[in-house]
Amino acid sequence: MLFTNCRIVAALLCALSLGLPATGWSAAPFDDKFRQLGEMLPTPNAYRTASGAPGHAYWQQKADYVIRATLDEARREISASEQITYHNRSPDSLAYLWLQLDQNALRQDADQRRVLAAPSRQAWLSGDEDTALKFEDLRAIQAGRSFEGGFRLKAVRSASGKPLPYTVNQTMLRIDLPQPLAPGQNVTFHVDWSYAINDQKVLVERSGYEVFEDDQNAIFQIAQWFPRMAAYYDAAGWQNKQYLGNGEFALEFGDYELYLTVPADHVVAATGELQNPAAVLSAAQRERLARARASNTPLLIITPEEALAAEKSRSSAMKTWHYKANNVRDVAWASSRKFIWDAQGMDSGGKRVMAMSYYPNEGNPLWQQYSTRAVVHAIEQYSKYSFDYPYPVALSVNGAVGGMEYPMLAFNGGRPVKDKKTGAVTYSRKTKYDLISVIIHEVGHNYFPMIVNSDERQWAWMDEGLNSFLQYLAEQAWETDYPSWNGEPRQIVEHMRSAGQAPIMTNPESLQQLTASAYDKPAAALNILRETVLGRELFDFAFKQYALRWKFKRPTPADFFRTMEDASGTDLDWFWRGWFYGTDAVDISIDGITEVGVSSRNPEIEKAWRRARHAAEPQSIASQRNRAMSKKIDSDPVLRDFYNEHDEFTVSNKDRNGQAELLEGLDPWERKLLEQGMAGKHLYLVDLSNLGGLVMPLILEIELASGKKIIERVPAEVWRQSPKKITKVLITDEPMVGLVQDPYWETADIDISNNAWPRKIAPARVELLRPDPDPHNLMKDMAAPLKLEEAKSGKK
Template sequence: MPVLVRLLALCLPLLVSLPGVCGPAAPFDDKFRQLEELLPTPNGYRTASGAPGHAYWQQRADYVIRATLDEERRAITASEQITYHNRSPDSLAYLWLQLDQNGLRKDADQRRVLSAPSRQAWLSGDEEQALKFEDLRAIHAGREFDGGFKLGAITLASGQPLAHVVNQTMLRIDLPVALAPGQSITFHIAWSYLINDQKVLVERSGYEYFEDDKNTIFQVAQWFPRMAAYYDAVGWQNKQFLGSGEFTLEFGDYELYLTVPADHVVAATGELQNPQEVLSGTQRERLARAKSSDVPLMVVTPAEALAAEKTRSTAMKTWHYKAANVRDAAWASSRKFIWDAQGLNSGAKRVLAMSYYPNEGNPLWQQYSTRAVAHTIEQYNKYSFDYPYPVALSVNGAVGGMEYPMIAFNGGRPVKDRKTGELTYSKKTKYDLIGVIIHEVGHNYFPMIVNSDERQWTWMDEGLNSFVQYLAEQAWEEDFPSWNGEPRKIVDYMRSQHQVPIMTNSESLLQFSANAYDKPATALNILRETILGRELFDFAFKQYAQRWKFKRPTPADFFRTMEDASGTDLDWFWRGWFYTTDAVDISIDGISEYGVNTKDPEIEKAWKKAQHDAQPLSISAQRNRALPKKIDQDPSLKDFYNRHDDFTVTNKDRNSHAEEMEGLEPWERKLLEQRNAGKYLYLVDFSNLGGLVMPLILEIELKSGKKIIERVPAEVWRYSPAKISKVIVLEEPMVGLVQDPYWETADIDTSNNAWPRKITPSRLELFKQDRDKNNLMKDFNTPLKAAEKAAEAR
């Protein structure tokens, strides 16, 4: 309970907070210092407000690609024409292109830098870290698979060969004459490569083989040499692809000619240009009706897909797609595909949401996939901008979740019931599927349109997208089991000793998902709910999306835009959440209850007597009371001081009080009277144990049982980030206080969030003793023997 303290009259000003005064002063750590020391200097390309500057520029690359799928060999043979536009102020003597498939070469750095889980994890049997069958299979397959690009001729449009150098996953083309600002160049590249078995060599694309019907689903991505980005903040973004840092690309127009077996269905980035050549009349009519439908309609039915599985056409068909203003292209092909579609409005446009999946995906996919695609667009439009493309696709295959413009690869299927043989799915499978579709389709916004540098900063696309995914999931149904967003779900990671700051390069992240997806998404949710409020946050976030759609923002542009549009200094928030590994752990250390000294001796001495009488007697004093007292045996020893105690009010006290009151101004006397008219003052001591400054959210329980919430901005810590004291004035006595009652700040230790302290409920598990009574050292010897066996195996 609070400690009762009496203040001298008006000696304590009612400050928002007081710095901690216990112990020696620690060196001042300014958690609110500005980020200018870390952020790049604004310039004509990127302004201090976070908006693109008047001199902003970006490159452009247009592609015409012709590719043939060899189903039997599981190989791609292709050629492309690239027209590269130099819109920079620089002359370029060479061009860099990405060769991501080279990550599957036997000698690829991506494979050579792979490290095994810790040996201690193997010995301890940690299932998350220990080597698995799949890991060992992938290691062997990676040593045998002849992956990577087999480059053919690289020439100018005139046929002149271009000198070039391959450096792992990057290709440098040396130009005969430097490409001047404002100029364009057209060149050609031919190539081929073998497609990986996605279930063995798990990548972002590959094929899935179905043993039962001898068919294959191909999900084809990172499949052509792509122009690397060249931009003001970095120059050429030619960091090697090591598997984590994804893609930094330029916008352009794409034209795809995809030649596949005639009985295949193809899904791809862009709009189909030749439906009369690749679709039947019935399929074309169904597709036309689907565009005006608000519910999914079949274009290829389950029965038709099942019948197609039994065919093996020797003929080939070419599917022709066009896509305008995209930064990449991907496609999928199989005779197993069911195809459904529905329309939805996005601004003034009508968009086709579509799904492609095998019969093995039903009943789950037919019920949820296309509806989830449409829901994603509807929700993301609210927080960013209207979806600008004509189609949005979800394709089922072995790729668990991957995004490309207009097309997303998503895993997740029902399983056969062992007893009935029927396809069924768990609750987790259902919500994981809906969640991954929302996430991957949502990537159309971040980073397919808001085109951040994924090779450098994974959080700028994954974190922002995971945040909006959370909003979209919660709009799907109440209590949707989202993977992240809720602060309580990031607490375990925030407690971890293996964190790195969010502002860490993609290839150096230790716990990739927690760092790049979950923590940024949670931080943004806290910023929206607790710090800015939904109205300010949503306006600022939408400003960022609209400022930078079809452009390339950096972290500084995001931070600055959010501050500029919200009118709030958030440097402390970005510094704590994005640049450090500090955690939130705010402790209530104690509460003192204060009354104001009225200077009236009748009142003040009565108060002191009440405090004295409330103090417990020491054990000695209790026992001494039973002793015979000399003064009781001889009453003549008693005098004035025996008849009056320290709490007796004397005439001297009264006269002194009268003189003191005469010295006060009328307004001071009135204020003194008001301060004691039913007001209760409390001084609450807080410690910031985690290092991350955050607002105080105080749930105050009053004696009447009423509870009130007081929200104190994070700036309460500005003078003393380690310890503060907060003055609280109430109309009735306080009986309890809880900091962060709704768990909205990701506080890693809620046991110190309440005063009085609360008992934490938990459960104990009882186990039978498993120790060998005849060998009491058995439990201690087991790890040692496991280590010996491992050493022998080596």
């Protein structure tokens, strides 16, 4: 019998070291947090493999553009024509083509304008940042009624000049081809158009113009400005979802040639390399640009003094800037006579890249000090985790657009402020770091999604979340304790406590909390995956493999998930399921701790241990008082016998003989284990509950009696067989006096009050309120404005 029990005890200890259900198996349906994602992900095929890499038959389309555009500064209009050559590399014949008409989102009858709504009246009135009625909501409604935006299509014609039949459906344009475009063929056609540019301060969009009241000059930031090919790919067919505002873009790579005609005193920043510097720059400016290429610090190409002089001019002449950009999915540009221009060269992948910034005098001293340096830093850091920057230039342009990304070019907001009384120009700490962060973020978008070309219209997190994660890494490499917007797990806790959450794997148009769901939560999740689940070495290798595999290709979420598992050698389906497909939170509670010992089966030892435990037990108040009572046995000693001299803890010969008989059936190693027991060791059973539902690794900080603290890390698989409650065994060399789960706040646990044993007192702060000096004056509030709750209820 002892032989069997010994084996059972050994097996029990082994199982407890992995973690067992605290109270046995539950009768409730089993919730498998580690269920594989294969049934949810698309089936691998010749285009996309089970490893997450592009398949041997992977294909993607190509679209080349030659665009000629003119900026009418006085009328605030763009007029343009383009030649598009579309290459059908798919295995399908295409009877028609779809193009995006993003400017149509500014038409008075646009769906984007008409769908503005909140979930309820209470949401509009709540004061909540995500749902409450805002100034910009009313401004957008009002401006949308008066602003005549949208593309005015003048012609859609074939290469030979014949009109092509077309249909406009809101922000999408379908062109019907004379005959289907067969695989391997290409087609060339032309589109002529014009549109009115929006005032960015009135109708807030991703592009527009900003007028400066002091001199009435403007900065034009021009994007989503031409009819461009929609994406056609194996996983979606035509990506012709309407542009409603949150879902950004799905585009094809191609080569671009731009001819941008603007007032002669304007400076143009654009995607690509300038082809005609002699026609648009002075000899001095060209010489400065050449020196900047070799410089490792920013040099001025156009000085503040030259920009100020240009602001005072109003040239009636026009000038054409010629740019080329190869293998990009989009182009954008900016134009203004207010621009200061600085630049420096940097090395990337064995070639020289030009980092450049364009900004008005109102941006100094902040922009001249930080912008181009932040561009360089972003490229250096992102390249470390993905691939060398492949393009020849990287631009940061200041304007009213707060932050928006395009290949090689980023629009970034943020400027110092001028004191109205003293005229002094200053900037706050927040303004400084917000500018550095937005530049890193928007320049970083060159990698995701401008090169790793995910479908933003469907999966916002694949560019915003991955980019926010890399932004955090780059910011932390800028300086110690950089005040990052996101990335730290603790920064996502409030969102994970909140109502109205949606899974990361949600279309951006359906998200109430777009920033939290598409930017912040994925960034925190990837940080946790890197620091806590995989470790930096495995994560960094796998992430770089994803970037290299899908460079200049179009990945889907399944390709990311599968590549990260394939390259790290780790089953992460539980992680994707919990963090990306669900809204469960992390809340792991330490419910209790029991110190246990392994029985030696030696009666001398075990009964002495039981005697000590009994002596340590508290005596009831009745027992204490009863001890003072006179006892019958004291007045009549004849009543005493053997059992009055020996209690239940006395070792008998029967006990000793039983031990000898039991030891005879043991193997030597089993007998040694029992004789030594847990000599010098302390064994604890820790009861843990997964209250939040999201399984995570355990990070246990064990505090010993000597004051020493040790960390034991337990993989998330500890929850595999019992995802709600487990008991974990801990063995220490000295008594344990305290235990903390997640001591470094690395898992986004939403309730740290239950993370310690014994429980810790939570610190808080209160404001002392003075008593009302006139509590009986019932009329004192009559002159005050209506309170919010009164306004809601309609009281007068």
